[in-house]
Amino acid sequence: MLSRNDCHPNDSIxxxxxxxxxxxxxxxxxxxxFPQTDDGAAGESQDQTERSITEAREKQEEIxxxxxxxxxxxxxxxxxDEIQSEEIVDLYDEIADIFEDSRSSVREKIIxxxxxxxxFRLYPxxxxxxxxxxxxxxxxxxxxxxxxxxxxxxxxxxxxxxxxEILQGSNNNLIAAVIPIIxxxxxxxxxxxxxxxxxxxxxxxxxxxxxxxxxxxxxxPEDRDFLEESxxxxxxxxxxxxxxxxxxxxxxxxxSLPVLKELVESDEVLIRTSVMSSLSNFxxxxxxxxxxxxxxxxxxxIRQGILRNLRDNPIPELEPAVGFVAQRDPERVVRLTxxxxxTAYDSDYAWxxxxxxxxxxxxxxxxxxxxxxxxxxxxxxxxxxxxxxxxEEEWEKPNSRILDAICKALxxxxxxxxxxxxxRMLDHGEITIKIYGIRGLSNQGGESHRERIDxxxxxxxxxxxxxxAERALRRIE
Numbered sequence: 001m002l003s004r005n006d007c008h009p010n011d012s013i014x015x016x017x018x019x020x021x022x023x024x025x026x027x028x029x030x031x032x033x034f035p036q037t038d039d040g041a042a043g044e045s046q047d048q049t050e051r052s053i054t055e056a057r058e059k060q061e062e063i064x065x066x067x068x069x070x071x072x073x074x075x076x077x078x079x080x081d082e083i084q085s086e087e088i089v090d091l092y093d094e095i096a097d098i099f100e101d102s103r104s105s106v107r108e109k110i111i112x113x114x115x116x117x118x119x120f121r122l123y124p125x126x127x128x129x130x131x132x133x134x135x136x137x138x139x140x141x142x143x144x145x146x147x148x149x150x151x152x153x154x155x156x157x158x159x160x161x162x163x164x165e166i167l168q169g170s171n172n173n174l175i176a177a178v179i180p181i182i183x184x185x186x187x188x189x190x191x192x193x194x195x196x197x198x199x200x201x202x203x204x205x206x207x208x209x210x211x212x213x214x215x216x217x218x219x220x221p222e223d224r225d226f227l228e229e230s231x232x233x234x235x236x237x238x239x240x241x242x243x244x245x246x247x248x249x250x251x252x253x254x255x256s257l258p259v260l261k262e263l264v265e266s267d268e269v270l271i272r273t274s275v276m277s278s279l280s281n282f283x284x285x286x287x288x289x290x291x292x293x294x295x296x297x298x299x300x301x302i303r304q305g306i307l308r309n310l311r312d313n314p315i316p317e318l319e320p321a322v323g324f325v326a327q328r329d330p331e332r333v334v335r336l337t338x339x340x341x342x343t344a345y346d347s348d349y350a351w352x353x354x355x356x357x358x359x360x361x362x363x364x365x366x367x368x369x370x371x372x373x374x375x376x377x378x379x380x381x382x383x384x385x386x387x388x389x390x391x392e393e394e395w396e397k398p399n400s401r402i403l404d405a406i407c408k409a410l411x412x413x414x415x416x417x418x419x420x421x422x423x424r425m426l427d428h429g430e431i432t433i434k435i436y437g438i439r440g441l442s443n444q445g446g447e448s449h450r451e452r453i454d455x456x457x458x459x460x461x462x463x464x465x466x467x468x469a470e471r472a473l474r475r476i477e
Contacts, residue, residue: 057470061088068094076102077109084113087471096121104140111143120151130162138173145177155185167197176210183214191220209243216247224251228259242274249278257286264290269299276302280309288315295321300331307334311341319345323353336370343374351375351382359386369402373409380415391421395428404432411436414443426452434461435468442472450476 067079068091076098083091099110099122114122126144133141148155155163163178175197182190197203198211212230215223230236230244245263248256263275276294279287294306295318303325310322322345326338339357342350357363358371372390375383387406394403407425410418418440425437438456441449453476456469 061091064088064091065094068098073103073106076106080109080113084117086467087474092117092119092121099125104137108140108143111140111147115143115147115150118150120147123148123151123153127156127159131158133162133166133174138171141174142177145174145181149181149184155181164193167193172204172207176207179207179210179214180217183217186214186218188218188220191215191218191223194218195223195226205237205239209239212240212243212247213250216250219251219253221253224248224253224256227251228256231263232259238268238270241271245271245274245278249281252281254282254286257282261290264294269302272297272299273302273305276305277309280313284313284315288317291315291318292321295325300329300334303329303331304334304337307337307341311337311344314341314345316345319347319349323349326353327357332364332367335367339367339371339374343378346378351379354379355383355386358383369405372402372406376406376410377412380410380413380418384417388421399430407433407436411440412443413440414445416444419444419449423452426456431462431464434465438465438468438472442475445476447476 064079064083067075071079080095083095095110095113099107102110111122111126114120126147129136130141130144130148133144136144148159163181166174166178169175179194182194194211194215198208212227215227227244227247231241231248233241245260248260260275260278263271266272266275272294276291279290291306291310294302297303307322307325310318319342322338322341326335326342329335329338339354342354354371354374358368358375360368363371372383372387376387380387387410391403391406394400394406397403410421422437422440422444425433425440428434428437434456438453441453450473453469453472456465457473461469
């Protein structure tokens with residue numbers, strides 16, 4: 001066990017030596033005189049190397065543990081970031097253990113951390129803290145509220161009492177934080193409470209907008225008229241009209257379609273854009289004609305918004321129109337969204353367009369690089385001939401942006417035909433390309449690639465490569 005002095009958080013020199021320790025262990029294992037004359041000796045050497053690496057890892061984890069316990073706030077926060085980056089799940093308990101004895105800045109970091117990793121083990125502590133929210137800083141209370149909002153369990157009566165008390169208060173920061181919770185976890189009885197808050201004198205626009213969206217999430221049928229009035233009131237602030245339209249989309253009541261169809265013809269592009277974004281929850285046969293017309297709208301954001309909707313919920317009969325927009329739209333950003341939407345259709349027609357334009361010399365390079373990435377990540381076998389050709393052309397070029405983009409995308413692929421490319425990437429001179437190769441092999445799963453990845457722990461490689469190898473091996477396990 002290391003002493004506190006051994007692991008003092010300010011001892012940056014010791015912390016920076018951890019990767020070097022690994023290298024030293026490896027070099028010792030390969031030093032002249034070390035027995036390697038037969039398979040048994042080689043196996044013993046490998047075992048000793050692996051033990052040395054394990055010891056180095058354990059020492060680093062012990063340093064993190066000690067820093068969490070004794071470090072100054074900034075060091076603790078940095079350590080939590082490192083633990084998250086390295087995905088050291090075994091240290092999550094240690095992070096939770098320091099919560100109650102930490103100051104606000106560290107508590108905020110801990111709550112953010114557990115929200116991001118979707119781990120809600122601190123729920124009892126957070127609930128207890130919220131019962132005395134008046135004694136806690138606004139920033140921390142807002143994080144606590146975000147924590148309970150992201151957790152799946154229903155709120156207790158005590159927490160609903162806290163939320164009601166906050167709503168009746170004057171702290172707009174906290175009110176803004178509880179309104180979305182009401183929308184997601186509340187029952188229809190909160191509808192009237194929200195509307196009363198909406199009508200409050202000198203209520204801020206941002207609070208009103210949140211109330212409208214939460215009414216949409218609650219989806220109380222009796223609120224439809226209220227939302228339609230807000231959406232169609234030309235004298236109302238644009239943000240509030242947009243929020244009401246979004247709420248109608250969340251409710252997805254077919255009775256609201258005539259109102260939304262009327263708003264599609266609005267002279268205000270922001271209103272038209274909001275309508276197009278709100279329609280995805282409605283029946284396909286109702287929105288297909290609206291989307292078809294919208295893809296011809298002169299305002300590019302409307303075309304892009306429809307494409308994003310179709311990306312999430314493809315409508316088969318609109319696939320040819322999406323293909324046309326991807327290839328012909330005057331705005332590059334819309335074309336790129338069109339190609340992304342085609343990948344969601346995942347049809348021979350869609351991928352043929354993507355491959356055709358990726359091969360075409362008339363396609364702008366920025367678009368071609370993105371198409372290479374789509375093929376590499378999602379359809380390597382389909383684009384294999386082209387991708388191998390481009391990889392070969394770019395392989396020897398220093399800092400090739402195209403090679404980096406292809407290898408990065410390919411590292412997310414699970415296509416077994418990509419394995420030879422991953423193995424070649426491990427021999428590339430650039431660190432990032434090696435890391436992509438390691439990641440790609442780990443995504444293939446199984447034990448067959450363990451030995452090759454394990455070699456990057458024992459070769460004294462760059463620390464970033466060693467960390468990538470460690471993460472890959474954990475993923476395989």
